[in-house]
Amino acid sequence: MPAPAHERDLGRMLAGLEPRLRPGTYVFARAEALPRGLRPAVTVAEDEGLTVVCTRAEAEAAGLEYGFAAAWITLLVHSALDAVGLTSAVSAALAEAGLACNVVAGYHHDHLFVAAGQGERAVEVLQTLSAAAAGTAD
Template sequence: MTGERDLRTLLSGLRPELNPGRYVFTTVAGGAVPAGVTPVVTVAEPEGLTLVIAESEALAAGLAYDYVAAWITLRVHSALDAVGLTAAVALALTDAEVSCNVVAGYHHDHLFVPHARGTEAVSVLQALAAESDGRVSGPGSAR
């Protein structure tokens, strides 16, 4: 199944969903995921294996972290070669002064924002979708 490439269609169909829980970024040496840990994201880097995991799993495994995030899934199925989605989402969150770490999955994009601002970030993205759908007009409107 091919993902969507049209930016207006992508933005109007964002459907941001806040996943329950608290997520952290941590790293382990040697490239092995510790027992009892089920990452939602892994990234292999020369310095170690980055894991994005539930905070409770990090605590249970004794893994250090310093950033607690909310996990937002954009339910629109974006093509991996779509142009502009990440930039538009980042700009909307930048305007709201919300930091964001983006991970692209095969079917959806996933955003990790400061946990305390997760609900606010979803609202910002819902407003972006509404604006892109033409339901909001005026300054800053996509139309």
């Protein structure tokens, strides 16, 4: 079945970002294998082992070692995986505001992980970026 059309135009992607902050705190943990019952948001197989992004509570319950604690923001725009410029524009806007982010592209949406406690500020920055792209900035 053919995939639905996803947006490739940078201006339209930025104008339609619709950043949504998910509740909870997520952590980047490491594991030899995925613990039974864990429902990760993201997994990445690396040479050194498995990176698992899950809630802090899940990581602690599974006894996983973790580092970075994050807020999770989903960009509701349906961006194409081969679209050019979205990650760069979003990262640059957040960096200018002094916010680091880790970007993960899913089939339907892009997901941003920013430092825990910085989610609301990051959403504000992204809403400002989106409004400027839409031509509705104050």
